[in-house]
Amino acid sequence: xxxxxxxxxxxxxxxxxxKNVTSQHVARLAQVSQSAVSRAxxxxxxxxxxxxxxxxDAARQLGYRxxxxxxxxxxxxxxxxxxxxSQLDNQFYPLVLxxxxxxxxxxxxxVLLFITSRDESDGVLAEILQYQVDAIVMASTVLSxxxxxxxxxxxxxxxxxNRMTKRAANEDHPPxxxxxxxxxxxxxxxxxxxxxxxQRIAYIAGLEESSTNLDRERGFRDELxxxxxxxxxxxxxxxxxxxxxxxxxxxxxSASQRPDAVFVGxxxxxxxxxxxxxxxxxxxxxxxxxxxxxxxxxxAAWGAYQLTTIEQSxxxxxxxxxxxxxxxxxxxxxxxxxxxxxxxxxxxxxxTSAL
Amino acid sequence: xxxxxxxxxxxxxxxxxxKNVTSQHVARLAQVSQSAVSRAxxxxxxxxxxxxxxxxDAARQLGYRxxxxxxxxxxxxxxxxxxxxSQLDNQFYPLVLxxxxxxxxxxxxxVLLFITSRDESDGVLAEILQYQVDAIVMASTVLSxxxxxxxxxxxxxxxxxNRMTKRAANEDHPPxxxxxxxxxxxxxxxxxxxxxxxQRIAYIAGLEESSTNLDRERGFRDELxxxxxxxxxxxxxxxxxxxxxxxxxxxxxSASQRPDAVFVGxxxxxxxxxxxxxxxxxxxxxxxxxxxxxxxxxxAAWGAYQLTTIEQSxxxxxxxxxxxxxxxxxxxxxxxxxxxxxxxxxxxxxxTSAL
Numbered sequence: 001x002x003x004x005x006x007x008x009x010x011x012x013x014x015x016x017x018x019k020n021v022t023s024q025h026v027a028r029l030a031q032v033s034q035s036a037v038s039r040a041x042x043x044x045x046x047x048x049x050x051x052x053x054x055x056x057d058a059a060r061q062l063g064y065r066x067x068x069x070x071x072x073x074x075x076x077x078x079x080x081x082x083x084x085x086s087q088l089d090n091q092f093y094p095l096v097l098x099x100x101x102x103x104x105x106x107x108x109x110x111v112l113l114f115i116t117s118r119d120e121s122d123g124v125l126a127e128i129l130q131y132q133v134d135a136i137v138m139a140s141t142v143l144s145x146x147x148x149x150x151x152x153x154x155x156x157x158x159x160x161x162n163r164m165t166k167r168a169a170n171e172d173h174p175p176x177x178x179x180x181x182x183x184x185x186x187x188x189x190x191x192x193x194x195x196x197x198x199q200r201i202a203y204i205a206g207l208e209e210s211s212t213n214l215d216r217e218r219g220f221r222d223e224l225x226x227x228x229x230x231x232x233x234x235x236x237x238x239x240x241x242x243x244x245x246x247x248x249x250x251x252x253x254s255a256s257q258r259p260d261a262v263f264v265g266x267x268x269x270x271x272x273x274x275x276x277x278x279x280x281x282x283x284x285x286x287x288x289x290x291x292x293x294x295x296x297x298x299x300a301a302w303g304a305y306q307l308t309t310i311e312q313s314x315x316x317x318x319x320x321x322x323x324x325x326x327x328x329x330x331x332x333x334x335x336x337x338x339x340x341x342x343x344x345x346x347x348x349x350x351x352t353s354a355l
Numbered sequence: 356x357x358x359x360x361x362x363x364x365x366x367x368x369x370x371x372x373x374k375n376v377t378s379q380h381v382a383r384l385a386q387v388s389q390s391a392v393s394r395a396x397x398x399x400x401x402x403x404x405x406x407x408x409x410x411x412d413a414a415r416q417l418g419y420r421x422x423x424x425x426x427x428x429x430x431x432x433x434x435x436x437x438x439x440x441s442q443l444d445n446q447f448y449p450l451v452l453x454x455x456x457x458x459x460x461x462x463x464x465x466v467l468l469f470i471t472s473r474d475e476s477d478g479v480l481a482e483i484l485q486y487q488v489d490a491i492v493m494a495s496t497v498l499s500x501x502x503x504x505x506x507x508x509x510x511x512x513x514x515x516x517n518r519m520t521k522r523a524a525n526e527d528h529p530p531x532x533x534x535x536x537x538x539x540x541x542x543x544x545x546x547x548x549x550x551x552x553x554q555r556i557a558y559i560a561g562l563e564e565s566s567t568n569l570d571r572e573r574g575f576r577d578e579l580x581x582x583x584x585x586x587x588x589x590x591x592x593x594x595x596x597x598x599x600x601x602x603x604x605x606x607x608x609s610a611s612q613r614p615d616a617v618f619v620g621x622x623x624x625x626x627x628x629x630x631x632x633x634x635x636x637x638x639x640x641x642x643x644x645x646x647x648x649x650x651x652x653x654x655a656a657w658g659a660y661q662l663t664t665i666e667q668s669x670x671x672x673x674x675x676x677x678x679x680x681x682x683x684x685x686x687x688x689x690x691x692x693x694x695x696x697x698x699x700x701x702x703x704x705x706x707t708s709a710l
Contacts, residue, residue, distance in 0.1 A: 089653060094444070111468045115453050278659070
């Protein structure tokens with residue numbers, strides 16, 4: 001592979017990199033302006049293919065390699081985006097991380113990664129700001145509005161992904177956020193389970209105070225009320241596999257008044273619930289209990305689960321994040337919130353009509 | 356959360372950050388040397404708790420914030436480690452990423468993340484080297500030995516995680532690598548399935564040319580031979596869920612000479628195989644077919660699968676990587692290879708004795 005044409009192209013006379021060669025030398029040999037050399041090395045900058053090729057050829061001949069770190073000091077742009085994330089055990093987030101980092105890279109950014117526990121996500125920001133990142137994307141974490149504003153003032157605007165901030169009562173400008181329409185998603189789940197003829201519909205919550213959980217539960221509860229039903233029983237799984245196991249045991253261990261359906265705040269938890277129902281309690285899904293999740297992670301489609309779920313559209317969410325970043329960094333846009341629609345994916349873990 | 360003591364500590368008079376304040380001002384107010392200020396901000400540097408506290412108090416009073424990027428130019432150390440990874444859909448790698456990034460962070464490094472497709476992992480190196488990272492950790496990717504040497508010469512040594520390089524015949528110094536003892540793992544699987552009394556033992560390979568697959572298959576084949584048995588049938592799943600589905604259909608669709616056991620080159624593939632066997636082909640696991648995987652991802656323990664597997668010990672692998680990084684960067688150590696033992700985890704997807 002070292003000898004492949006691609007690698008020769010990328011590395012050129014790699015062993016002969018000459019630290020005394022500057023972009024001026026390259027410009028002279030390529031017979032282009034120094035600014036053209038700079039643009040040729042700036043992802044997304046306007047430069048013709050022909051000019052870029054001349055620059056790359058000259059750079060290779062001279063052993064020139066641009067220094068991204070030094071450029072940061074000059075341009076005040078690091079072209080680095082910090083991504084703060086927790087909960088990589090929930091398969092939704094590795095997918096987000098994969099697609100987000102690939103998208104940012106294709107936009108010419110690099111990703112400085114911070115995996116945090118839920119509790120320390122605020123504390124990590126002081127560390128991040130030392131690196132003069134152009135922006136910060138925070139996923140699956142809680143952040144106060146005040147802190148988000150502080151970051152923006154320090155030159156690193158924050159975009160919340162799949163979370164809103166806790167709103168302060170007197171808040172004028174909430175920070176940027178990209179979320180699914182979680183409330184509408186909760187309503188979809190309610191209508192689906194009601195149409196399945198269920199009488200005792202339970203809810204297993206994620207993190208009680210997270211915006212995703214608050215919005216999903218509100219939509220679910222309000223729509224059930226509109227349909228003349230209500231949440232029969234409720235437990236909290238805190239978005240973890242183990243938490244959902246406990247919640248399922250709590251809700252389904254007693255035979256009397258056992259729920260005949262459950263809406264679970266995330267797929268990651270819903271898979272745990274199905275495992276407890278079938279492997280521990282000997283219940284059938286969906287004959288004894290219908291299960292509906294939220295996210296549509298790849299495992300939801302696996303043969304062992306075939307989980308009905310509310311899909312979060314990762315593609316459009318990533319696209320909205322990239323567009324928002326561009327607007328914040330290059331167009332002086334104000335913070336804004338984008339909400340992406342969800343949709344119901346029906347599989348065999350839920351009854352589709354009253355039997 | 357913004358008002359918590361931790362956040363006040365971390366951010367101090369955050370809104371009053373003064374870009375004209377230098378470490379000299381901080382040193383004067385704190386009555387310590389300028390070098391003590393620098394050490395207070397350098398992860399892992401030797402400085403007393405008392406001195407660090409004086410520095411932090413003075414920095415807060417003055418609104419001082421160190422500039423990590425500028426420090427990079429002075430020290431020639433970015434304290435950034437590039438992590439190159441693909442296959443985040445295989446749950447093994449998000450776990451590795453989480454634990455690796457947390458470990459590197461606790462050692463004072465930051466992680467510059469590159470998620471690549473398998474094919475472009477070499478090409479991404481040219482991009483990485485612009486950032487003057489202190490080192491590169493490559494997981495789940497293939498890299499030629501020659502290229503790894505070039506990176507080391509450019510000042511960014513490479514550690515391969517869970518992969519060896521393709522060895523050249525005349526190679527004197529292979530690059531650094533941390534792997535499981537994949538060959539011994541293959542032997543464990545062979546002994547377990549042989550002890551289960553199986554007569555027609557199949558193998559589903561990962562990527563044919565990957566070192567993990569070559570080593571696991573060699574150990575499996577050689578140990579079966581020692582036991583007087585052999586691989587009855589073989590298919591290739593390329594380490595993907597979809598590839599493993601196809602491989603399982605290919606091996607198990609015919610009723611005659613159908614394998615009665617299968618060793619699958621990764622858990623991610625083994626779960627797909629179990630789904631095909633049970634949901635599509637109506638076969639029972641382990642009564643009709645015993646299944647053994649490799650990795651011990653969290654899903655292997657889930658109720659729906661209960662997969663017998665060969666565990667890769669992520670903790671010791673991360674520890675070995677961190678130790679190796681330290682030796683390469685601070686002790687002038689030569690590249691070396693560390694092999695971490697595997698162990699067999701028996702669950703209910705395989706028969707434990709001949710019936």
